[in-house]
Amino acid sequence: MRIGAGLLADPAAYAPLRGRPLRVLTDAQVAAHYLEPVLRNLELPADAALVLPPGEAQKTWDNAGRVLDWLLAARLPRDGALLALGGGVIGDLAGFCAAVYQRGIDLVQLPTTLLAQVDSSVGGKTGVNHARGKNLIGAFHQPCLVLADTETLRTLPPRELAAGAAEVIKCALLGDAPLFARLERRLERVLALEAEALGEAIERSVTLKARIVAADERESLDGGARALLNLGHTFGHAVETYTRYATWLHGEAVGLGLCMAADLSARLGWLAADDARRVRALVERAGLPTRAPAGMTPEDFRRLMAGDKKVAGGRLRLVLLRALGEACVTADFDPAALDATLEHFCAPGCRVS
Amino acid sequence: MRIGAGLLADPAAYAPLRGRPLRVLTDAQVAAHYLEPVLRNLELPADAALVLPPGEAQKTWDNAGRVLDWLLAARLPRDGALLALGGGVIGDLAGFCAAVYQRGIDLVQLPTTLLAQVDSSVGGKTGVNHARGKNLIGAFHQPCLVLADTETLRTLPPRELAAGAAEVIKCALLGDAPLFARLERRLERVLALEAEALGEAIERSVTLKARIVAADERESLDGGARALLNLGHTFGHAVETYTRYATWLHGEAVGLGLCMAADLSARLGWLAADDARRVRALVERAGLPTRAPAGMTPEDFRRLMAGDKKVAGGRLRLVLLRALGEACVTADFDPAALDATLEHFCAPGCRVS
Numbered sequence: 001m002r003i004g005a006g007l008l009a010d011p012a013a014y015a016p017l018r019g020r021p022l023r024v025l026t027d028a029q030v031a032a033h034y035l036e037p038v039l040r041n042l043e044l045p046a047d048a049a050l051v052l053p054p055g056e057a058q059k060t061w062d063n064a065g066r067v068l069d070w071l072l073a074a075r076l077p078r079d080g081a082l083l084a085l086g087g088g089v090i091g092d093l094a095g096f097c098a099a100v101y102q103r104g105i106d107l108v109q110l111p112t113t114l115l116a117q118v119d120s121s122v123g124g125k126t127g128v129n130h131a132r133g134k135n136l137i138g139a140f141h142q143p144c145l146v147l148a149d150t151e152t153l154r155t156l157p158p159r160e161l162a163a164g165a166a167e168v169i170k171c172a173l174l175g176d177a178p179l180f181a182r183l184e185r186r187l188e189r190v191l192a193l194e195a196e197a198l199g200e201a202i203e204r205s206v207t208l209k210a211r212i213v214a215a216d217e218r219e220s221l222d223g224g225a226r227a228l229l230n231l232g233h234t235f236g237h238a239v240e241t242y243t244r245y246a247t248w249l250h251g252e253a254v255g256l257g258l259c260m261a262a263d264l265s266a267r268l269g270w271l272a273a274d275d276a277r278r279v280r281a282l283v284e285r286a287g288l289p290t291r292a293p294a295g296m297t298p299e300d301f302r303r304l305m306a307g308d309k310k311v312a313g314g315r316l317r318l319v320l321l322r323a324l325g326e327a328c329v330t331a332d333f334d335p336a337a338l339d340a341t342l343e344h345f346c347a348p349g350c351r352v353s
Numbered sequence: 354m355r356i357g358a359g360l361l362a363d364p365a366a367y368a369p370l371r372g373r374p375l376r377v378l379t380d381a382q383v384a385a386h387y388l389e390p391v392l393r394n395l396e397l398p399a400d401a402a403l404v405l406p407p408g409e410a411q412k413t414w415d416n417a418g419r420v421l422d423w424l425l426a427a428r429l430p431r432d433g434a435l436l437a438l439g440g441g442v443i444g445d446l447a448g449f450c451a452a453v454y455q456r457g458i459d460l461v462q463l464p465t466t467l468l469a470q471v472d473s474s475v476g477g478k479t480g481v482n483h484a485r486g487k488n489l490i491g492a493f494h495q496p497c498l499v500l501a502d503t504e505t506l507r508t509l510p511p512r513e514l515a516a517g518a519a520e521v522i523k524c525a526l527l528g529d530a531p532l533f534a535r536l537e538r539r540l541e542r543v544l545a546l547e548a549e550a551l552g553e554a555i556e557r558s559v560t561l562k563a564r565i566v567a568a569d570e571r572e573s574l575d576g577g578a579r580a581l582l583n584l585g586h587t588f589g590h591a592v593e594t595y596t597r598y599a600t601w602l603h604g605e606a607v608g609l610g611l612c613m614a615a616d617l618s619a620r621l622g623w624l625a626a627d628d629a630r631r632v633r634a635l636v637e638r639a640g641l642p643t644r645a646p647a648g649m650t651p652e653d654f655r656r657l658m659a660g661d662k663k664v665a666g667g668r669l670r671l672v673l674l675r676a677l678g679e680a681c682v683t684a685d686f687d688p689a690a691l692d693a694t695l696e697h698f699c700a701p702g703c704r705v706s
Binding site for chain 2: 061062065068069072073075078079096099100101102103104125127130132133135136137138139140218219221306307
């Protein structure tokens with residue numbers, strides 16, 4: 001993986017790909033800014049790219065079928081590669097298609113959002129959503145190359161930048177306490193894309209994730225380390241399913257999920273109440289939501305979380321915090337505490353304390 | 354993998370599965386004979402099984418989506434397993450669904466056709482067809498358990514038994530010359546399901562395939578051993594695509610493909626003309642077709658073979674014979690010889706010589 005400013009505009013960055021049969025999947029927002037230089041540097045014609053509408057709602061089984069139809073019509077051979085130019089939606093969808101096209105071809109990630117650069121382009125998880133939940137269909141498929149151009153974040157809407165920051169905060173919370181402290185000091189400088197603060201946040205997040213993935217590439221069911229990366233995600237996925245992937249960004253749902261995981265950890269007595277408040281304060285500073293969507297009830301959460309992939313042996317497992325910088329996966333918690341957390345975040349008057 | 358008579362009716366055979374969340378995919382023909390004992394031995398209710406219509410036309414992307422919808426509606430957890438009770442179509446479709454359901458769950462193969470027992474249930478290839486070709490979408494996903502009950506072959510239509518024999522002949526041709534000689538002596542006893550002849554044919558085929566797969570699990574592009582298992586398949590897939598997976602069984606197309614590969618090998622001077630005739634004679638004794646479908650032209654073959662997965666760097670690669678029992682993968686052959694083979698097998702008067 002290469003991280004740097006201006007990589008997409010640098011012909012040398014594409015050297016490993018030149019001369020190979022290639023296709024590019026992207027979305028209309030990203031294409032407007034970056035498709036032309038990518039195609040030019042790879043000497044590809046315009047019809048080597050498929051441009052989807054933007055948004056999480058594109059990440060469907062039916063769309064994967066359409067992408068595969070397009071790759072087959074183009075007769076991309078097994079020694080070809082599919083490039084994912086965009087954010088997490090494009091990366092996950094292209095990754096899944098690369099995983100199953102002719103039983104697997106090479107995948108190249110060109111992440112253009114903070115979320116994709118720190119999280120979804122790293123680790124090999126690919127997939128599509130289903131009406132019953134997020135990422136319920138997919139595959140593990142590692143990219144053969146990742147080029148993370150931090151310049152692309154300059155065209156990112158502030159809301160998407162904040163969504164990416166949620167994954168940075170997540171990494172800090174689950175395994176990098178010093179990063180959490182640094183974010184408390186200078187989160188605004190990361191969000192302003194100041195090179196040093198931004199570079200540190202991305203590199204530390206990616207390093208942590210890569211270390212965890214290396215220890216447990218396929219997310220083993222019996223307590224492997226990889227499940228820790230789902231901190232905040234079980235709550236977050238429920239929100240995304242409830243809102244039909246249409247109104248909340250993934251990172252926004254994760255931001256709320258981090259607050260809920262910290263709150264539950266505090267109610268269980270595992271985390272100091274003040275630390276849970278620090279989590280919620282940082283999430284709020286990032287501009288992320290800290291209460292459930294209007295109308296969503298504790299019962300909605302319970303129903304949607306019961307369909308989560310992390311349910312094993314009929315018991316809901318959650319990633320919770322033992323301290324800032326230390327997470328654990330457990331099904332062994334008091335359901336009454338979970339109920340209290342759900343009530344708290346669904347209450348109409350719920351506010352950051 | 355266990356091979357034996359009466360395994361499906363033996364409660365002890367299911368011991369590794371008891372107590373796990375399970376679902377069964379099967380087809381109506383197989384269900385009529387074997388679904389009840391399988392469900393009974395696993396103590397599963399009737400709605401734990403999804404019964405599809407029989408036939409290769411079921412192996413589609415859309416049907417995979419339907420199976421996944423059904424698994425998600427049943428909330429099969431990640432530590433559950435999907436059982437494939439049936440032939441190659443059910444095994445490939447269930448295998449693909451198990452590979453991508455929640456990024457992969459356990460797969461159990463209960464093959465009920467000779468083709469599935471000697472070939473498709475072994476080696477981890479899963480997938481669905483596409484209008485542009487066979488198995489163009491799929492994944493590598495090894496079963497956690499295979500129970501091959503040879504008793505199930507007694508209810509198999511003779512045409513399907515012959516189709517399975519094509520894969521046995523293929524194994525003999527590509528790597529087991531003594532098996533080829535034994536088949537020449539007693540193919541009819543295998544087809545009559547005489548226990549000793551049948552057991553030998555299945556075990557030798559499975560052993561050869563397992564050895565080849567172990568050396569090259571994901572069919573590497575640069576001349577790995579696994580590609581040898583495609584002997585006869587590039588021709589065969591063209592026939593199946595041409596006939597829209599509707600009229601020819603996979604094994605029937607492979608049978609013809611074996612004759613074509615042997616014929617081309619002889620035209621190239623790599624195989625004795627008499628050996629090519631022995632291949633064709635054995636395929637015909639199995640009751641398999643030895644000429645192209647009515648109306649299919651050499652140009653149809655060339656067009657459909659160009660979309661094959663084995664095309665790399667723009668060149669068609671074929672598995673050809675150096676001798677009976679010795680195959681090789683090559684893109685280095687005289688195209689005129691291929692044209693002559695195609696003309697020969699497409700000629701209206703084409704007959705076994």
